Amino acid sequence: MRTQAEMAHTCRGTINLATAHIDTEDACNIVLSSGGRTYHLKASTEVERQRWVTALELAKAKAIRMMNDQSDNGSTAQLTHCYQSGKVTGLLTQALHHVCRAAV
Secondary structure (H helix, E strand, C coil), X not given: CCCHHHHHCCCCCXXXXXXXXXXXXXXCEEEEXXXXXXXXXXXXXXXXXXXXXHHHHXXXXXXXXXXXXXXXXXXXXXXXXXXXXXXXXXXXXXHHHHHHHHHC
16 A cells, blocks of 8 residues: 555656757756646756756757667667656666766
């Protein structure tokens, strides 16, 4: 059985990073638009905001490469239109670790 806290952290959908638009509003805010939806994210500092923007942009580039690689291979299997949250989280985690290592 799941607790209320666990249920509050379930996946509420997916974001297609390959077609997403990533922008900043000010020192701490990120605007992520995809599929007619807009998400407003807030980092605690400008440095953290920039790390997230960089991580999102790296994950977006990887998503685009994956789509291009699949179409270049002529595979009949299609890449799902939206990445599942676990894959996006993994891509973002990898990208954020890369950004953090580069900042050191």
